[in-house]
Amino acid sequence: MLTVAATLGTAEAREALQADSTKASFIAQARAAHLSSAKANALQAKVDRFMEKADGTQVAPNLINLAGGGTVYVAVPGEAHFRDLTPGDKTVTADPCAEGAPYGYFCAYEGRDYTGTAIPMYACHSYNVPFLGHGSWDNNQTTGTRAKMYTGINGFGDLRYTTRPALSWDADGDWTPVGSVVNC
Template identity: 45%
Template sequence: MRRTGFLGAVLLSVVLCVAGVAAATATTNVDRKFAAQGTAAGLTADQIGTLQAEADGYLRELGGKQVALNRVELDGATIRIALPGETQPRQIGPGALDVNCDGGYADYRHFCAYRGKSFTGSHIDMYACGVYDIPESWVGPGSWDNNQTKGTVAQMMNDAGKVIYRTPPARSGDPNGSWTPVDRMRNC
């Protein structure tokens, strides 16, 4: 009798999990693998849809490849997406955690751009020297941390490609910047 109850509970949880993945996939056009990652992480269908919508925006605008529900890989950079109201992106999916920008401190040889003030929210980890577009949706308050090799200066540019700000040499950062005038940047 107990075994039947246990098996019934297991079967019910499998059905609910599959239903959650199906609901998330149907409402937001989420790849089944990514929807399953979100469900396994305890996210609701709405949260899964929110993360996928932000990832879709980055993919349309910047290109790259989505490798997890909340992670997009670009040439030389990684975008990790936080849920609205959360200070840091969550680990979702196997091998999806990239902590080079977590907690407001860029690891050595990294430049981290944060969508929110005080090193919070979705972020772009720029680990290879290059020019990177800043997403159009990043307007208003934001922050950055430059921990590239000693003395490295990053340049922020407007939409005409004119340098509008040069960071102090690494190690430097700004918890209260603004992404509004920044269209792209060279991290090195």
């Protein structure tokens, strides 16, 4: 019995070490992209907070792939918009919401006036939203499409708000009661 507990503890310790190593790698990539140590650590802390609320996997210093599909484009703390911190081809990780929602998208923004971290929503399904406080959204889906905001994650919980039909937007809305958005 003691051997099973010790093995389980060792496996958990290995997973924790691997997670720390992965985070250290992302922090090193952020530093290589000319972020100070303080900014790189603050960025990782922000990504960690978002991942606690949204079901996803960190794939770059400021990118989270959501389990159900989609990507969270995390803005460096103190910056108004996402910037690509990944090494290599910079066109791969361009934020579709950088200049407002392109046609066919619903974009959720962490900050007021379409700033900060963004979640572009194109495919029709539920997206977990890890934001708290005042933010914004831009609905440029097909004409008449309404997004629904729920208190729980994965489209569960109480329906909190239904947007006006596309083309619609809100430059200052409260994300605090919202856990997820079903964009269609």
